[in-house]
Amino acid sequence: MYGRVVGTRWLTPGLLRLTLGGEGLDGFGMVDATDAYINVAIPPAGAEYGEIFDPREVRDSRPREQWPARRRYTVRRWDPELRLLEVDFVVHGVEGVAGPWAAAAREGTVLVFEGPAGGYRPDPEADWHLLVGDESALPAIAASLDALPEGALGVVRLVCDGPEHEIDLRSPGRLDLRWLHRTGSPSDADLLLDSLREIAFPRGRMHAFVHGEADEIRGIRRHLLIDHGYQRSEMSCSPYWRRHMTDEAWREVKRDFVTAMEDEVA
Known part of the structure; x- marks a missing residue:
């Protein structure tokens, strides 16, 4: 599946929204999740195949240096009537693969992807909602705030590089x-x-979404499970990246990290 860029918009100095459209989205179907993500495929410079390609076929038929880089990005919004897909990219200058690609994207640029998939949506029966993260989790948190029931309490804590990196969040x-x-x-x-240690947690059943940097998420998960006695079933908790690691290095150790994190507090 693929989409063509039909619009770009810098939300902050480090957060870029791409709007995708075109015939490549004709088979797109949204899942019932506010953390819905697509698995994008970014070809390397000078790739010896066209802009529209099958990632699996490329892996099977091309040398490793020709394989596209795979990254997961949250669907910020899907408009089924206009057939438009919004995806927000964190951009740290020339660091990484997907961020520089997104910054260089122009109208007509093709993004190949698979998905969507996802597993979290605010529980309408919960008494209150805790949403915690950084820029990498911001699109999913914003989509989740859109989906909160009217009047439901959402306790939101977000970390960023400064006031200019904040966005307007409504719910x-x-x-x-x-x-x-x-x-x-x-x-x-x-x-x-x-x-979180400063918060007087509200009474009642909590439903939490806690995503971001690996070691930060691990500490928060431990705090919620041990210090507050919440259950794993009451939260979606996942590390998106790890400080001082490239995306490729993190992908190689993420499975073991998550296993150790979950075994630490079962």
């Missing part, structure tokens, strides 16, 4: 929203966890 629910700003010090890794 039918009641928001307790706080942005936390990195300073460049080692203590940045504790911002989210420390902010």
